[in-house]
Amino acid sequence: MGEDVAGVSQNDITKLGPTRLLIVKTAFGLGGIERSLIEFLRHLDYSRYDVDLLLLYGPFDLIPELPEQVHLLNVGEYGIRLRLSPLYVFYYILSVLLKSLRIKGGYQRYRRQKMDVYYRSIYRYFCKDKAYDVAIAYQQGFACEYVARFAKAKRKIMMYHHGSVEDVDYLTPWFKEADVLLTVSKDVAEKLKVAFPFAQYHVEVIPNLLDAYFIKKQADEYAPELKQGVLTLCTCGRISPEKGFDLAIGAARILKEQGLAFHWYFVGDGYDKVYVESIRQRISQDGLDVCITITGFLTNPYPYLKNCDIVVIPSRFEANPMIIQEAKILAKPIVATKTTGALDALIDGETGILCEIAEESMVEGIIHLYRNPNHMDEISANLASLNMSLLREEFYRKWDKVLNS
Incomplete structure (x- = not known):
């Protein structure tokens, strides 16, 4: 797999003890996907798995329901400081200005630069010295980009929860880095195989479950x-x-x-x-x-x-x-x-x-x-x-x- 962070070799990761999991999620509010993650974590066998949960941004309503065995990497206040940093603010203002002027290419370029500042800073602050057996992007979107570009892991799993397939152009480069493309229904799995033909033999289905x-x-x-x-x-x-x-x-x-x-x-x-x-x-x-x-x-x-x-x-x-x-x-x-x-x-x-x-x-x-x-x-x-x-x-x-x- 490709590695966006220079100087990191994923092949150097050596497994010792429990399987080390990194789960990356964006918001952690009161939603169905968040509930499904809570249930997954609540009954995981922690004698076999060591889990880090990285939350890229808020809201964080369901944090109190996380099992105590989960190591929480909560961007929280650090994320707020990042969004107030001069470089982030500079790219943000440029992207908003170009969007208002309907200069699509320029808007997308500086919006990406803005998010690049955010992701790289989070990586350096939370995960630079950590390596995992498996990294899971628990929701389609920004979590997939982070896992594809920055997670140091032997295997990468991208999850897709939505009922319709959207943002194909954005997701394609990140899904190409996935060992498994995981969704929650057979119908969505078939749609994903059509939208991302390169991944058709790596699509798996695991429905959500509740306690x-x-x-x-x-x-x-x-x-x-x-x-x-x-x-x-x-x-x-x-x-x-x-x-x-x-x-x-x-x-x-x-x-x-x-x-x-x-x-x-x-x-x-x-x-x-x-x-x-x-x-x-x-x-x-x-x-x-x-x-x-x-x-x-x-x-x-x-x-x-x-x-x-x-x-x-x-x-x-x-x-x-x-x-x-x-x-x-x-x-x-x-x-x-x-x-x-x-x-x-x-x-x-x-x-x-x-x-x-x-x-x-x-x-x-x-x-x-x-x-x-x-x-x-x-x-x-x-x-x-x-x-x-x-x-x-x-x-x-x-x-x-x-x-x-």
Whole structure:
């Protein structure tokens, strides 16, 4: 493999003791990918693995949930100082200026120079004298660039969690440095093989996994104040276009027009505050303030999932959605759009209701369950009978194979 840092020979790394892992992640906020990483780390055998977790930038909401055996390399305040350094600020101003002038080539050049200053400084500060058996970029994007260019490791694993394949030109040079391209669903794996044909024989699939005992325990931690005497719906996740909260608002408007007594809880928030504000404004404009509550980010959203009547997943894209697994663990009736992840995770009519990615179809699924409580009970019973322990065993068998092959 190529090495972007001069004077480093990856062949000189000698394994002593446990397998040394470097996991690189960008933000560590309240999201599904972050939850999947927490679960992966929570049950890892630390007699066999020594783990460093490098977080390139914030937010850092879930750090308190990390197992104590994980060595945290948190950029934190050092990253803030880096972004205030003269060279970084110089490249930042140039990139913004050229972008405003619509000089695309110049903007991209200086944006890259800016990030190069950031990554090189992080490497020198945190990882210059460290070598690993395996380096994992736990999310597509900047983490892949860092692992490809700077991680000193015998093997490199790049992970892709998104339901659609994007940023192919940017990711191509970094994926070429990967020994394994890992994703969470078979459908996404096939898309990756088409988009990155050079990696088609190195693509592996390991679905996300959650700790059923932990989620059930968390679900009993507090009792949310849900509106009584109405159908309660819950949609949990990051408020962003791909998650379909705008479709949920449209569905809520139709339900209100049909006279259904309901209350819909949007459990989450978003990092794009302009988009989140547009969602809030649309709720008000459609006269749905009395029907929809946005809770904001919650460290523990599970009591809302447990105590609502129906979990609704209105996403446009999902590879292996954690929210479906969480709802299944809590045996909640699910109405989900037909994304890749939902089609893999649910059997229509048996473990959930699958609908088209459209407001009207979502409404049909919700109304069907509302009018057929026996069907809701059947779905809950089917979900309660699932054996999650077998999934866990298979999950760690696959990870052991990827990490040690």
